[in-house]
Amino acid sequence: MNAWPPLTQLKPGDPFPPLSQAWPAHSPAPGLVAVGGALDVPSLLAAYAATIFPWFSEGEPILWWSPDPRMVLAVDRFRLHRSLRRVVQRFRASAGCEIRINSAFDAVIAACAGATRQGQSGTWIGPQIRHAYGALHRAGHAFSVETWIDGELRAGLYGVTIGRAVFGESMFTQVTDGSKIALAALIALCRAQGLPLIDCQQNTRHLAFMGAAEMPRAAFADAVRRLVHEPAPAWRFEPVYWDALLPPAPLTADR
Numbered sequence: 001m002n003a004w005p006p007l008t009q010l011k012p013g014d015p016f017p018p019l020s021q022a023w024p025a026h027s028p029a030p031g032l033v034a035v036g037g038a039l040d041v042p043s044l045l046a047a048y049a050a051t052i053f054p055w056f057s058e059g060e061p062i063l064w065w066s067p068d069p070r071m072v073l074a075v076d077r078f079r080l081h082r083s084l085r086r087v088v089q090r091f092r093a094s095a096g097c098e099i100r101i102n103s104a105f106d107a108v109i110a111a112c113a114g115a116t117r118q119g120q121s122g123t124w125i126g127p128q129i130r131h132a133y134g135a136l137h138r139a140g141h142a143f144s145v146e147t148w149i150d151g152e153l154r155a156g157l158y159g160v161t162i163g164r165a166v167f168g169e170s171m172f173t174q175v176t177d178g179s180k181i182a183l184a185a186l187i188a189l190c191r192a193q194g195l196p197l198i199d200c201q202q203n204t205r206h207l208a209f210m211g212a213a214e215m216p217r218a219a220f221a222d223a224v225r226r227l228v229h230e231p232a233p234a235w236r237f238e239p240v241y242w243d244a245l246l247p248p249a250p251l252t253a254d255r
Helices: 041-049 082-093 105-114 127-138 178-193 205-209 217-227 239-244
Strands: 008-010 032-036 063-065 070-074 097-101 142-149 152-162 165-173 197-201 213-215
Touching: 041 127, 041 152, 041 165, 041 217, 070 217, 082 178, 082 239, 097 178, 105 127, 105 142, 105 152, 105 165, 127 142, 127 152, 142 178, 152 178, 165 178, 165 217, 178 197, 178 239, 197 217, 213 217
Parallel strands: 008 032, 165 197
Antiparallel strands: 032 063, 070 197, 070 213, 097 142, 142 152, 152 165
């Protein structure tokens, strides 16, 4: 019979247990760290700084996770595949298209909550999560990257930032490749501002296709521990940031 590490029961304000107490990969809940506590801003900041994030469904207690390994997208390893490059180039050249940062955070998280995903019957972005991350946004630590077309919000993503650490959460789209454009914009912003990593939490085929890879949790925690204490960048998007992602291609004989 397997004996899993004891699961810490948190009360509001309690510190999180060390990551060594997270349930291992071969357990029934790999990466589960603790249960309970609160979703207030101090708790969320403490959690993310320790590479822990909440993930639970409505009606369940708050569950806190830190999987090992961790799926991480190194900004300099993002793969801008040819088809997406063309999409981004057309978006950039269109007068009716723009990227905005934090202009409609509540609308973005609401749209992410309503997005349907293959293999999922519901959403984990319930009212508690939306309220908690709204408060985190107002505190300056949750952001949205938004794809606007002809004056309408058509796609976007949201995440968490502490110092120079960036944690991706969820995305949505109402148009083909809209969320990919938002992700490409986030990569361009991170490159322009010198932000090295984006936490992707879980391994998916789509993220791997875009260049994300698994990192040992201990190495990721070391990186986050350093990044959260570095000065935060200016969270805005300038059109010139696209140059960090779409540098002029050299002329070749077949062009």
